[in-house]
Each structure stands twice: as structure tokens, then as C-alpha cells.
Amino acid sequence: MGESYGAWRMGADELLMPHIDMANIACGGHASDPVTMDTTVALACAHQVQIGAHPGYPDKEGFGRRAFPLAGDELGAHLLFQIGALDALCRKHATRIRHVKPHGALYNQMMREDALLETIFKALQAFDPTLPLVVQAADSRRNDALRAQAADYGLTLLFEAFADRAYSADGHLASRGMPGAVHHSSAAILEQARRLMTHGEVQALSGETLHIEADTLCLHGDNPLSPEVAKALHANNS
Template identity: 55%
Template sequence: MAQRKISLNCDMGESFGAWTMGNDSKAMPVIDMANIACGFHASDPMVMSHTVALALQHDVEIGAHPSYPDLQGFGRRHMRLAAEEITQLIIYQVGALKAICESQNTELRYVKPHGALYNDMMRDMSVFESVTDAVSCFNIPLMVLAQPDNQPLLDIADRYELPLLFEAFADRAYLENGELAPRSMPGAVLKDEDDILNQVYQLVHFGKVKTLDGAQLAIEADTICVHGDNLHAIDMIHRIRRVLEV
């Protein structure tokens, strides 16, 4: 299989007030797409504005990273919300970042939900439709997890005339059904550098990923999610970038 052109995306702008999270200034020059938190799991208006400016400085695409309203749990706690609530909370967050982008004469390019909201939309098609309904208002793509069978997602997205971006993860293990292994499972987060780089290589050159059980899944990704929350992670992003450029 010929090598696919795959971008790198990274969660950014997750500081809040006096608290600094991540290494945005070091990660931004190496990535292609910045998923900027919108205030419900992290960030605030000043952090959002500064992160947009940093992305502009390095010619990085700007995406909204909305979440359940869960600052205390960093957006990782599941919430049972009505369909209309999910739609409106996404419109609220994405609309805020869109306005900040426009204030700096740039555009919001896509939406990637965060944490539990992301996981819920991939498992529950009613949640996915609520997210799709919201994002379709902005005429920009929605980023979703690439799976062996994306057709159920495509069927809903087509009804809303919403383009999808498919992503894979550099440092997360997969289950046989194509879902990410829950963080509570042993081995769910890849720690060994060689394992991470091999997973990226397999995704880029063969469109495959190995599951926790050793099976091979065929996955076609447009972008790979990397994390820049510490200096070791920044070094890993550089190494992943080199794999993409080989």
C-alpha cells in the first residue's frame, strides 16, 4: 500500500487562569492541526485567544475541542444529557472559538469533541447525531475515530451534508471492534517509544493497527492524534513527524 499523507493533530489550549497545562509553545511548531479547548473542560477566553495566535504564528489549522460541562473532571466523566442539550452546548463552545478566530482574521477549520463526549458519540449514534447536528451549523468538518466500518457514521453525516475527518491515535491501544481501549485497561496507553513509532508506521504505510489481542485492523486515517503534555511527549512528536516524512 502506498504511503498516505497523514497530518498530526494535538489537543491544545488546556491551561486555565493561573494554571498552565501542556507545552503548547513547543508542540505547536511540529503539528498540523490544533484542537483548542473551548472552556467546558479547560481553557478560558484569554487562553483561547493566545492559543489561536500561537497557531497562526506557526501556520497550524485551528479546530474547536468542545466537551461536556466538566471542569472538575477534565471532561472525562460521562454525562446523560438530552439530545438538544448536547447540540446546544457544542454550538455554544464552537461559536465562542469561531468568534475569537474571526477577531484575529482567521478561520475555524474543524471540530473534534473531547474526552467522554468523543467516546460517547462513537458508541451511541443518537449522541453522534446530536453532535453532527451542532457541527453542521458551521459548515466545517467533524473529526471522528477511524474504524474498520465507518458507514454508520457516514450515513448520519450525509443526511446533514457534514464532511468527516478520520483520525487514529499514536499512543492508544485498540480493541477488536475498532474502539480505543478504555484507560482503565492494562496496556490501553502505549508507553514504549518503539511501540508508538511502530503503530504510527503501520498506520501510515499499511493502513493497519494491531489490537490488544494481537489482531490486525484495517484503518484509513486522515490524521493522527499526538499528545504534548510533557517534554518527553514533545520529543516523541518530533520522532513521529520523522516517520511521516520518510
């Protein structure tokens, strides 16, 4: 959410916000600007939606979906800068950040590279170790291993599954460059959401059934079907 920038518009936040529980708000790295962040925080507050920081690589041209040569202290500084900016605007509205979810390429890389994940752990530990970090859900064994890593830094995790993205056989999200990586049918998104919520499973692009234990379900704000799908999911689970 909040991924517009200046005169450039992205997403339909006003239509989507009434039907969700958690909003991951861009912090000026991959998208957004101070005014957009401010109005998105206000919108979340108006609908009593939990606010999460959504930091990404500082790459607006690539929308944070390209690998970026940042690591260690440099990446940590960028994360703290972005989270701190959103935190300041939350304070203006008498609210606070409730979780952190990295964006795009940063999110995908942290799920594959332990060193990068530990850099994110250290940044969150320095900012506020009580904030859960949102990571990609897998089976119970993989989730437990990630919990143990996070516990070394005094952190907790929220495990996330994706309704509008396809999975590869290894349990990661299929690359956006692959055919079928993004679902462009409301029926397909709703069916994947139903299967995740009721059976804890999803079918990979290659046909395998993956078992996933998740706490939360993601819809991407830049998918034009998200408001319609979120409304349907909200109605079915009210």
C-alpha cells in the first residue's frame, strides 16, 4: 500500500483498505513519498488497519524488484532510515508500526540468503525487537528453523502465504518473469486463498502440492484484482 509517488499512481488503496486487516506501507525506498506515506497511514487509521513498514531496495525505477548491491551496514542503514520515516508519520497520527515486511527483491533474497536475513534481523533488533518480521511461510520444519534463527536476535516472526502469486516446486515464489507467476483471474486467486486457508496447501506451477503453515495471507496492492478479491474474502470470513 502507499506505493504511489508524486503524480505517478499505483494501486487502489481507498478501495482495498476497508477489506484488509494489515497494510504493508511503502517507506520511500522502492516507492512512495512523504505525502503518500502520510495519507496512507491516515487511511489505515480510518479503517482500523494494522500498519506494517514495507522497506525495500532504494530503486524506484525498478520498483524494488531488482537485486541491488547493498549488504551489511549499508543495507541496515537504509532499512532503519525507511522504517524510521514511517514511524515518524505514524506518531503524527497517534499510532505505531505493528510489524515489518521487506518488499520485492529484498524479501525474495532474504528467504534464500542467510546473511541477508541476518542483516534484516539486526536492523529490526536495533529499531524495535518487539515488532514481528513477516517472512514467507513454508512447512512446519522450515518455519521452525526460521523461528530459531529469529529467536537468536530476540525477534518473532509472522509467516505469510500468497494468494495472487504462483509458487515454484522449491517453495519459493515463482519469478515474475515466468509465465503464470502472477494470477490474473479473481477465481484463481480466491481458489488459492481458499486452499491455503482451509487445507494449508498450494499447488506449484510444476504440479507438486506444497504444504504451508501460514499466519497471514498476502494480496499485492498493485494487482488490479486485489480490491475485488479482498472484498470477497472479507465477506466470506466475517
